[in-house]
Amino acid sequence: MQDNPSIQFDDQRLAKRQQLLEEGISLYPHEYKRSHTIDSIRTQFCEAGHDPSSEVISTAGRLYGVRDHGKTFFADLRDETGRIQLYIRKDALPEGKFQTFKNCIERGDIIGVTGRVFKTKVGEISIFVDDLTLLTKTLCSLPEKFHGLTNLEKRYRQRYLDLIVNEESRDTFRTRSRIISLLRNYLTNDGFLEFETPTLQPLYGGANARPFTTFHNALGQKLYLRIAPELYLKRLVVGGFEKVFEVAKNFRNEDIDTSHNPEFSMVEIYQAYADYQDMMRLTESVISSIIVNITGGVEVSFEENPISYKAPWQVMTMEDAVRTIGGVDIFAHDIDSLRKIGNEKGVEGIEETSSLREMLVLFFEALVEDKLIQPTFITDFPVENSPLAKSHRVKEGYVERFELFIAGMEIANGFSELNDPLDQMHRFEGQEEKRRLGDEEAQMHDYDFVNALGYGMPPTGGVGIGIDRLVMLITGNSSIKEVILFPSMKREQVTPETDNEAVPSDDENA
RNA sequence: GGGUCUGUAGCUUAGUCGGUAGAGCGGCGGACUCUUAAUCCGCAGGCCAGGGGUUCGAGUCCCUUCAGGCCCGCCA
Numbered sequence: 001m002q003d004n005p006s007i008q009f010d011d012q013r014l015a016k017r018q019q020l021l022e023e024g025i026s027l028y029p030h031e032y033k034r035s036h037t038i039d040s041i042r043t044q045f046c047e048a049g050h051d052p053s054s055e056v057i058s059t060a061g062r063l064y065g066v067r068d069h070g071k072t073f074f075a076d077l078r079d080e081t082g083r084i085q086l087y088i089r090k091d092a093l094p095e096g097k098f099q100t101f102k103n104c105i106e107r108g109d110i111i112g113v114t115g116r117v118f119k120t121k122v123g124e125i126s127i128f129v130d131d132l133t134l135l136t137k138t139l140c141s142l143p144e145k146f147h148g149l150t151n152l153e154k155r156y157r158q159r160y161l162d163l164i165v166n167e168e169s170r171d172t173f174r175t176r177s178r179i180i181s182l183l184r185n186y187l188t189n190d191g192f193l194e195f196e197t198p199t200l201q202p203l204y205g206g207a208n209a210r211p212f213t214t215f216h217n218a219l220g221q222k223l224y225l226r227i228a229p230e231l232y233l234k235r236l237v238v239g240g241f242e243k244v245f246e247v248a249k250n251f252r253n254e255d256i257d258t259s260h261n262p263e264f265s266m267v268e269i270y271q272a273y274a275d276y277q278d279m280m281r282l283t284e285s286v287i288s289s290i291i292v293n294i295t296g297g298v299e300v301s302f303e304e305n306p307i308s309y310k311a312p313w314q315v316m317t318m319e320d321a322v323r324t325i326g327g328v329d330i331f332a333h334d335i336d337s338l339r340k341i342g343n344e345k346g347v348e349g350i351e352e353t354s355s356l357r358e359m360l361v362l363f364f365e366a367l368v369e370d371k372l373i374q375p376t377f378i379t380d381f382p383v384e385n386s387p388l389a390k391s392h393r394v395k396e397g398y399v400e401r402f403e404l405f406i407a408g409m410e411i412a413n414g415f416s417e418l419n420d421p422l423d424q425m426h427r428f429e430g431q432e433e434k435r436r437l438g439d440e441e442a443q444m445h446d447y448d449f450v451n452a453l454g455y456g457m458p459p460t461g462g463v464g465i466g467i468d469r470l471v472m473l474i475t476g477n478s479s480i481k482e483v484i485l486f487p488s489m490k491r492e493q494v495t496p497e498t499d500n501e502a503v504p505s506d507d508e509n510a
Numbered sequence: 511g512g513g514u515c516u517g518u519a520g521c522u523u524a525g526u527c528g529g530u531a532g533a534g535c536g537g538c539g540g541a542c543u544c545u546u547a548a549u550c551c552g553c554a555g556g557c558c559a560g561g562g563g564u565u566c567g568a569g570u571c572c573c574u575u576c577a578g579g580c581c582c583g584c585c586a
Contacts, residue, residue, distance in 0.1 A: 010520065012537055050544095069549095070542040089543065107536075121544045144521040144535045146547045151521085153578045165521095209585070254585050255511085264586090348583090403586090410586055441585080466586075479579095492577065 009139040016104040017137050023100065027137040032060050032112040039081030045117040045125060052116035052128040059084075059127070060112035060135060062164070063105070065145055073101070077113065077127075085126040086113060092130060101132065107145070108164075110136035156487050169482075172475045175294060176483055179471055180247060182290045183267055192243040192269065197232030199225060199249065205449070206230025206388070208441040209252040212262075225251035228464070230388065231449045233270050234417060237460050238452045242272035247467070258479045259409055262488045265467040270417070274461035276389075276400040279414040280377050283404055283463050284311050287375075287411075287470065294474055302407045302473050305373050313375040313404075318364050321378055326367030330360045342366075357382035357397055372405035387427040387443055389415035404465075406473055414463030421453035 020027055035058045036044070045053060061079035073088040090098040105111065115129040143149040148165045155162040155169070162169045184194065202221065204211045206228030214223050229248040236244050251263050271278065291298060291309045298310040316324070323329045328341055338359050342350040347366040353359055361382060372378070380392060381401040389399035400416035418424050428450065434442035471483040481487040 008520075010537080065546065065548090067545050067548050068542085069545065072543040072545085074545045074548080076546075085546070087544075091543085120546095122546085124544090124546075126544090141520045141536065144547095146535065147522040149521070151517095151578090153517090154521095156578090207586075250586095252585075255583090257582095257585090258580085260585065266586095413586075464586095469586090490577070 010141045013106075013137075013139045013141065016106070017139065020100070020104045020134070020137065023104075025100065025104075025134060027134065029133070029135060032058075032133065032135050034059050034112070037081040038077065038079045038084045041084060041117060041127070042082060042125060048117045048119045048125055050119055050121070052118040054116070056114055056116055056130065057127070058112060058114040060110065062110050063107055066107050068102075071098075074126075077111070085120070085124050086115075086129050086132075087118075087120065087126045088129045088132070092128065094131060097132065105132075105134060106138075108138040108140075108142040109134060110138070152481075153489075156481055157489055157492075159485050172471075172477060172483060173485060175475050176471045178294060179290055179474060180265075180467065182293050183286060183467075184247065186286050186289055187245050187267075187269065190243070192245045192271075193241055194245055194247070195233070195236060195241075197226075197229045197236075197246060197248070199251075201226050203444045203446050205443050205446050207250075207252075208443060210254065210440050212251050212253050227252050228266075229268050230462070230464070231446055233268055234457060234460065234462070235449065235452045237270050237272055237417075238455055238457045242458075243270070245269040256488055258481075259469065259472075261468065261480050261484050264480075264484075266464050267467060268462065268464045270460055270462040272458040272460050275416040275459065276379070276402055276414055276461055279461040279463040280315070280379075280402050280404075282461075283412050283414065283465060284313050284375075284377075287465070290470075291474065300474060300476070302476055303478055305407060307374060307407060307473070309375060313377060315377045315379060315402075317380040318360055318378050319380070321368045321372075321376075322360060322363045325371050326363055328363055328367070330356055330363060335359070338363075355382075355384075358384060361385055369405060369410070370408035373407055375404065375406045375411075377402045377404055386415065387431050388418055388424075390418045390420075391423070409469050409472075410466070411469050411473070412463055412465040414461065417457070417460040417462050419453055419457040419460060421450050424453050425450050 017027060038059055038061060041057060041059060059077070059079070061077040064076040064078055064083070065074075066076075067074040071090040073086070075086045075088065077084055077086050088098070088101065093101070112133045112135050113127060113129045114131045115127040118126060118128050120126050143161065143165050149155055149162060155166070163173070188194065200214070200216070200223045202223060204224040204227050206226075207230070209227045211224040211227050214225065215221070216223050226248070228250055229246045233244055233246055245267055247265065247267050249263050250266055254260060254262065256262065269279070269282065271282070274282075288298065288309045288311055291300060299306055299308050301307065319330060328338075328345075330338065333341065335354065335356065338356070339350050342359070342363065345367060347362050349362050350359065353362060364378070379402045380395060380398045381389070381403075383389075383391060383397055383399050386399040386401050389401045392398040392400050402414055403410055404412035418427065428443065428445040431443040432445050435444075468480050468483055472478070472480060475483060477483050
């Protein structure tokens with residue numbers, strides 16, 4: 001049983017399992033009827049006295065601490081709703097049960113109990129156990145009761161174990177689930193329809209990023225995992241759905257760090273007849289409503305910084321942000337003097353840049369981004385960086401685009417969507433040119449999308465909000481791995497035949 | 511990709527100048543009928559991440575591989 005090194009079964013637990021089998025006790029029964037969850041026991045019996053209740057209840061959960069007192073035990077039982085103490089007496093259980101419990105049931109096992117509720121001498125609401133049933137025998141031993149499981153790698157790789165022993169981790173993911181639910185409710189209540197668009201795409205688009213590649217055997221065709229749902233959602237707006245959104249997993253073939261996971265969650269929202277100003281207001285409203293619902297207030301601290309989500313949030317053009325926060329008035333200089341200033345301030349990539357607008361972006365990234373702690377919308381991006389955004393209505397060379405920054409992280413990105421099919425075609429051509437010059441992140445020319453615009457997309461505003469980062473902000477976690485249940489990790493044991501497999505396997509369809 | 515730190519029992523860890531691997535929790539055996547990190551007595555459990563080297567002798571020093579954390583780069 002133990003010859004496979006990746007199996008963590010405990011020999012002593014296996015022995016107990018064997019003993020239980022020999023006693024004819026079912027290790028994995030099929031169901032258990034509960035009269036109460038632990039939380040509902042606490043609610044109903046909050047006034048319990050020292051004498052056990054007349055009402056008999058049944059509940060179930062996992063055993064945590066077990067305190068052996070000879071002919072009695074105290075034990076902690078937990079279900080999803082909470083924790084309650086069990087008081088187990090030899091003389092109260094059916095004949096033989098106590099011995100079986102003592103010998104073969106232990107911390108980590110899942111049991112059901114029937115009993116009556118009372119308050120112990122020291123005032124803790126407990127269940128006086130009349131009978132107990134093993135519901136699941138655990139073969140792996142649990143981490144230590146006091147320090148718990150702190151090894152980060154183990155917590156991420158074996159998240160189930162992290163969830164079993166670390167209440168804070170369970171809280172984080174409970175909050176994550178609520179955030180997504182609040183987001184959906186907000187949008188659907190506001191008349192948005194939720195759709196699912198393809199994850200497997202023959203062309204990828206909607207962002208600048210390198211994709212994951214895969215292969216469809218029957219079609220004999222390369223496919224990409226989407227880097228964004230954008231181009232499909234806009235096709236829906238062309239089709240006549242005026243308010244749409246998708247909670248999408250996106251996949252980008254990039255390195256992993258504390259704010260990037262190769263697969264990440266984003267909500268993309270599109271609204272016909274709206275522009276980027278409307279989408280900023282929507283973004284502000286969605287996020288602050290979630291914050292209020294989760295925290296009851298408008299302020300949440302992140303990495304020592306109290307962050308106020310009280311609307312309205314600050315709005316600055318990129319140019320103003322670089323001037324006031326970065327201390328450089330880009331358009332008061334020529335390229336050469338900007339190169340000099342940039343070198344002094346440690347701005348990177350300025351040597352190969354030849355336009356003031358591109359300089360603006362580089363200065364912004366280097367000098368401003370990580371200083372935007374309070375929620376701040378940065379608006380009016382250079383057209384070169386935004387092939388899917390509509391040209392600015394008054395500022396030549398810019399697009400109507402915004403990004404939301406909080407705690408130095410980019411949280412959202414939105415714009416007045418480009419709906420001029422010819423302009424879109426030219427922008428794609430520009431991207432193709434960049435691809436030819438070796439830019440692996442430039443976008444692909446999606447002719448069908450251009451055709452869709454050819455049938456007419458109303459003026460439309462769109463925004464994408466990064467869900468993982470939003471959860472980080474709300475739950476106070478500095479690492480994205482803490483808010484993704486199963487973050488991407490490198491495989492531990494490399495098996496030769498599956499490692500370094502060529503990407504699209506051309507031999508399979510030969 | 512670069513820098514840096516880490517990897518010792520199921521978990522949390524100690525390990526000095528290189529000299530036979532130490533503990534707590536958990537487990538097992540024993541005592542205990544209101545404890546809650548229960549307590550008390552005893553026992554078992556280790557290829558010190560893997561490989562190589564230096565040395566009479568390596569958990570400790572050197573090289574290397576693997577995995578992870580943090581920072582930087584790349585990137586939303």
